[in-house]
Amino acid sequence: MKVTIDDVAKMAGVSKTTVSRILNGNYSQATEETKEKVLKIIRDLNYRPNPMARGLKQMRTNIIGIVLSNLSNPFWSRVLEGVEDTCRQSGYSLMVCNSNEDSEREAGLIDGLQMRQVDGIIVNPTVNNKELYTEIVQKKYPFLVINRRISDLDVDDVVVDNIQGARLAVEHFIERGRRKLVCFVYEPEGISTWQERIQGFKKAMSENGLVVTEQSVIQVDNASGRAKAAIIDYFRQKPDVDAVFSTNNMMTLEILEGFKELGVEVPGQVALIGYDETVWAKHLNPPLTTIEQPAYEMGRIAAKNLIQRIDSKTARKPKHVVLKPSLIVRQSSGDHQ
């Protein structure tokens, strides 16, 4: 049934060594004649080398594994597209796992991927498995972290400049004459993404002469409905706020829902900027000003750099890539003064 290298060898009247060599492009040391002959038989028989046998021998699988924390956020879909494209073009297959932001599950998944001997692993880390990440890096397993940094760990990573993202929002608000800003964010819990957005927000506020208080940054549980409740709560207490910076696209939808329930007008009463550009942002009511992250690019570069590390046999220093976000201005952030 299945055609093996032996079948080809027999049929061509050569040894499997020769077939193997030709298969792997070792043309240099082969007669044009035998080469053509073998190649033809391979075609005729539609012979495909068995990757497991090959892998067993070479100790490599040509598979890259990725552990994402949230498959349903369109930001990650886009990243995944970038990773998939690059892997496919480079001859790698992609194994996808979903940690769902659960660090135990993440550990299991990373473990499983290693056991499977995938050639490299990309992960959007929950950051609660530092020992594991460290161990992997130490044993020189090709490993790349995406979107979030691991503090005190020198590892390949690709992130977006979240401080800059927050600054873009703050400065835009100020340009539009807003002064009472508030930032909504999920519990940072050691996650660099959230921390940096908070940090950037505060820094940009200070630099522009606005005072930062306890009430400038509101942290909410990352669970459905919590952001909506929080914004309603906040508004009842501080009805004079005039600009909200939402640091996550799902959160933004909830905030909008809250505003509707409150009867608050956007941007008349309060301006709104959301993190992450999405297909729907421009169709919201009002069209949403957003901070766009180069998600596809992030995926592409992550895959590219990981593959480079896999290919480079010699040890090399981890590569750190920081991508720049940009501002997409629409109506939700108000008009020019």
Add this chain to the structure above:
Amino acid sequence: MKVTIDDVAKMAGVSKTTVSRILNGNYSQATEETKEKVLKIIRDLNYRPNPMARGLKQMRTNIIGIVLSNLSNPFWSRVLEGVEDTCRQSGYSLMVCNSNEDSEREAGLIDGLQMRQVDGIIVNPTVNNKELYTEIVQKKYPFLVINRRISDLDVDDVVVDNIQGARLAVEHFIERGRRKLVCFVYEPEGISTWQERIQGFKKAMSENGLVVTEQSVIQVDNASGRAKAAIIDYFRQKPDVDAVFSTNNMMTLEILEGFKELGVEVPGQVALIGYDETVWAKHLNPPLTTIEQPAYEMGRIAAKNLIQRIDSKTARKPKHVVLKPSLIVRQSSGDHQ
């Protein structure tokens, strides 16, 4: 460095056969004593069987491959979540590919997956590779088709009842007093999903005493911006239409954009129902009435049934699953009469 079954055997003073048996749960024929001993050593050495060696021997990989046609549509992200959950829980890894609706690429991907010896393949088919699908089914390779049917091919599939989906929309429009309906759809090109939505739309129209004309169903190119242009065009010619059924979630966003440009009021002037529920639907202006498809469920069942087929050594008839869509009523479809 890497610890193999030989190391364990040596260390435990038994043969690798014994280790292998214990590893695979063949406890029945083993002394409690040796079993404990071997198990302990396995733990101590942190021994992990090499899946490639195992796969080479057993001719199976414990990998399932999936070929999607559009990673960035949230509908598919949700399906993927269902597939991933089920695979993980059943001990399979998931290999994800993106055909991007390109049938040549699809053929290459399916081919690659087979070559990789994945244990089964799920695909949202472009439907332009019938010979390939047929060949795969004939050679009894575990294969399951999702979302779209392949005509004249008896293969495992999981789809949603698109006729019913369209009917839900039409009947809802009629209840709300609308009579001049139009359906927007991408070029069907043999894709059952689109065909059935058109068919269901026409059928429900007729059954409710509405006449179906050439202008009742508008087909547009599946390229960015085409739907927006089409709706604007249509409206200028037939300004008396009072209900639009959009058969795709991206298309819906464009239609809304078109309406805005036209200054058409929804639902005042025209009612709108969109296919596929999304996170953003309820936040649109106005909140969108949608046809919801059980995407996660679809992924779950697809994976489950594929695994059943993989496990069942005996030939069995293909299983056809048809899931039911449901209507989520919001403001875009108008008020009760």
Add this chain to the structure above:
DNA sequence: TTGAAAGCGCTAACAG
């Protein structure tokens, strides 16, 4: 320029 042979790590007859 080509081939023989050893083996990657594991499982499964078949013996004992």
Add this chain to the structure above:
DNA sequence: CTGTTAGCGCTTTCAA
């Protein structure tokens, strides 16, 4: 109840 042996399909020294 356990071990010996023979591969799974491929790559890779080492020899010719």
